[in-house]
Amino acid sequence: MTGALRGYIRIIDGFNYRVGRIMMYGIFVMMAILLYSSASKIMGTPSLWTLEMAQFAMVAYYMIGGPYSIQMGSNVRMDLLYAEWSTRTKAWVDAITVLALIFYLGVLLYGGLASFAYSLGHFGGSPIAFFSELFHAFFTGGTEAAGEVLGFIERTASPWRPVVWPVKFLMCIGVFLMLLQAIAEFFRDILRLTGDAA
């Protein structure tokens, strides 16, 4: 049992660490986009796409980089009482309250999937049913059948009008990775309580 927990923690920690190490260079992507944007404005030919592109880059930066920030312990806690507790008490309380975090991320993920489905033209009902229908169509009838399932593709209301679904997809992935990391934190607390340091 503890072996399985330990294995899960190792895999998720390792994966999110590598993803985070890549995402942290996203700051330079944002800078480059914004620099290009200022240059194009000063030249007198402002580009249409930079504003939204920079926003998309930032969303990817903090959503997908989020799990690494949990690993680094950057997410502040209010340590009025927390700082005074023993390691064991901390693990006890954390093991319970991290469930609240998991619940929040779960709701956020479900909302994200619904919104993702919306951006692909699915307006009501369960997003899960929609995606399973989509996958089913794709694997039985290929891309054409999958295209039939899709409805109106959402675009943003800007002159550039990019499709919205890729960024929503990235957000779902980010929240999902956060969820995996939060579960890893939960397992770590359990291991601490059973006496095996993870």
Place this chain on the structure above:
Amino acid sequence: MSYEMIAILMFSSMMLMLLTGQRVFGAIGFVAVVASLLLWGDRGGYDLAFSSAMKLMKWYPLLTLPMFIFMGYVLSESKIADDLYRMFHVWMGGLHGGLAIGTIGLMVLISAMNGLSVAGMAIGATIALPELLKRGYDKRMVSGVIQAGSSLGILVPPSVVLVLYAMIARQPVGQLWLAGVIPGLMMAALFVIYIAIRCRLQPNLGPVLNAEERNVPMGEKIRLLGAGLLPLFIFFVMMVPFVKGWTSLVESSAIGAIAAFLAAVVKGRMNRTVFETCVKNTLGISCMFMWIILAALCFGAVFDGLGAVKAIESLFTEKLGLSPWAILILMQVSFLLLGTFLDDTAMLVIVAPLYVPLVGELGFDLIWYGVLYTITCKIAYMTPPFGYNLFLMRAMAPPEITMRDIYGSITPFVMVMVLALVIVMLVPEIALWLPDYFYNK
């Protein structure tokens, strides 16, 4: 259950969750989604959580946040501010308390480059603090000066706190930044006056440099003035295109971050370790801010949906019969009390959505309130037992400065800041004159 009751219940369960020490964004987000699921069922519940993520994405000025965080790390980690400190050291050392006054000057320059107070704190604690202690300055004086000075970072433009405030209050960032200029400089001047008077009365707190150290050739003095060009350069590279209307606020902040980075590279201070620290910590701190704001936006949306602000307003004005000014003063006082035990970022995003619409309902100018809000935040950061600045100071200061010294050191400076707050409350023109002058020509 009445809406006031729901609002109070939500607020108190959030406080309870925060006290358990769970990550702040998890605690806030959990209360928000549970409340919205109970109030509006499943569809409304999960839509609300995710739509705040979309709202956050569309809020363009927020991009300045990672830029300033990165810039702050570059400035403090690469130690390019050393020369700046030397400049003040040489020019101000001859006065009683001159080095302390010079440190305030240093902080004003750093504030003009960066929008967070952490950068000033780090530079002050690592560069100015050891030098001042070596010269026999009183340790309480020194610790107070650095904490008070670094807090100018969030009032002098560019300021990240005002960017966040602008998002919540739906006010233009440019006007808010201009509104912060004169109060920020006024506060720096008040600090300087306090230090000068105190050191004149008690010269042992801030001794004059000995003759040997004062005897710096004029050529060297002039050369050191060149160090002052760096912040001016970064400030102008950032602000001129913005004020001229060539670039937006966000683009300017990116230019500033790039300028600071290039300055560090040119000065040969950007090695692998510094680079690594800057990039990694920028991700960590940006994520912390973004996820808290994300959760707090969701919390705020539930409050909005309840009409809780309207309910609280009618409770104050109709049931208790208070005048708008009495309510405003009560709010500032309660804000200060909350600030003593709430974490700074949490306070920023939790208290503001509650207070700011209420101030608007009462008919006050929201640009002016932005300045009051920022000064109050600054005071709250510095007041024990829970001030973010106090902990930062503890983490950065040498061991001979105890927690007791740090707590003791801030009292006079907090009093000066309260004085500044009162002045800006009584004379709103201090904040409003500059934005009016620029935008209503």
